[in-house]
Amino acid sequence: MCGRYASFREDQAIEDEFAIATVADDARLLPPSWNVAPTDGVRMVVERADRDTGEVTRQLRVAHWGLVPSWAKDPSIGNRMINARRESLTDKPAFARPFGLRRAILPADGYFEWQALPPVPGQPKARRRKQPFYLHPADGDVLALAGLYEFWKDPSKADDDPSRWLVSVTIVTRPADPRFAAIHDRQPLLLRPEDWDAWLDPAVDAEAARALLEAPGPELVATPVSTAVNAVQNNGPELVQPVDPASDPAGDVDDSQVRDSA
Template sequence: MCGRYASSRTSDDLAEEFEVAEVRVDAPLAPDYNVAPTKEVYAIVERPPGDAAEVAVPERQLRVLRWGLVPSWAKDPAIGSRMINARRETVAEKPAYRRAFQRRRCLLPADGYFEWYATEQRTASGKPRKQPFFIRPADGGVLAMAGLYEIWRDPTRADDDPARFRWTCTVITTEAEDALGRIHDRMPLMVEPERRAAWLDPRTEGPGLLDLLTPAAPGRLEAYPVSSLVSNVRNNGPELVVPLPAEEALG
């Protein structure tokens, strides 16, 4: 799964990187080196300008969404904390994701993501000690994770309340390629630049959607051990993505 990631780029940087036509961000997000479920994150979507009628030609927008998808039909938004990942194998059929997969696809930009590797060392309780790894594009570029988003209407808020709609998202994952599978068996799907337009366009339909999602090519990502400080979501800062010296990493 993908349960933590780092996102330090500014809204201006992301708007340029993803050729965004409109930045729909009220308050810029601070760099976050320990993004966890339910936090606000940047997302690239394509929607009609100004949220006009669906018949309008969509434009690329940068928005702030909450990580943890809440389906439009959900009774309780707390369900979002359990829906941070959607599996590629079932995303087109599962009721929670099916409608979003057809019309509300997004990109979730990241510096990289974290996974924990179970070592041979044991804790006092006998459980394997886990070494966190940071996994990022080998070229230092932006990791464009495939995602879905939904818009949930809060029935407790008035029609004129600007907070009545909650925008949420999830990361689509797949089986990890061999080099990364030794750390964790799942990984987020990347969307390469040449496929982003088709992925984001809500007018793209059909079984070919899944063909737009492919695992990262071998060697495209690199992984290295980092400090266990990242295991506590209260810790945040660039030191969390600094490579750990080999002698300090758990065996």
């Protein structure tokens, strides 16, 4: 976890929920998704200082899912950094600095996990049968996935090229709630509304933010959903609708399709 999630709530609802002051143009243009996947552009809530006034404002921006450290030679490293374990945030150079300076929230409606099923005799080891579940708040509230973001400058582009900067983000993960550990042993770090301000505040340093890593998350329910979510090209409201696993038997899942990272 976390390898897929759903984010289909309208921008205005996110603005109201998180008290956002500024929405970037590309955030307004980003369509809803019921199957957000690594390397996608994703919406994130951040607090940044205005270049001209220095005033810190809460903003909705778009970032590339897969953190690219500022010191990376090329952006491909981000493919391996979609998640950051909370247990080792301060030990890994790629995550330690953004944890202290650049924390974000990724608004979500829910996220997906795949429960590994007993192997079928004769099944290749590279493929495993899995049942997807959609984990979401029972009351339909927004989920706040804890994230870290970073800026990477493309050395091959000119300083006046507006595309020279890549903004990327990773999702912080933690051990799964015991109720859902049978589905998967990891889950995203989910922040309650009372912790949003401190997590986003750039004046809160890593030491002060450490306590937020242990804060309890919201109550969730796990709903079995169609194996159609296995394929990233499938994207629609039907992916989050409950199904009877007996009528939609779990199929073989290629490990390259469903990531079980961090």
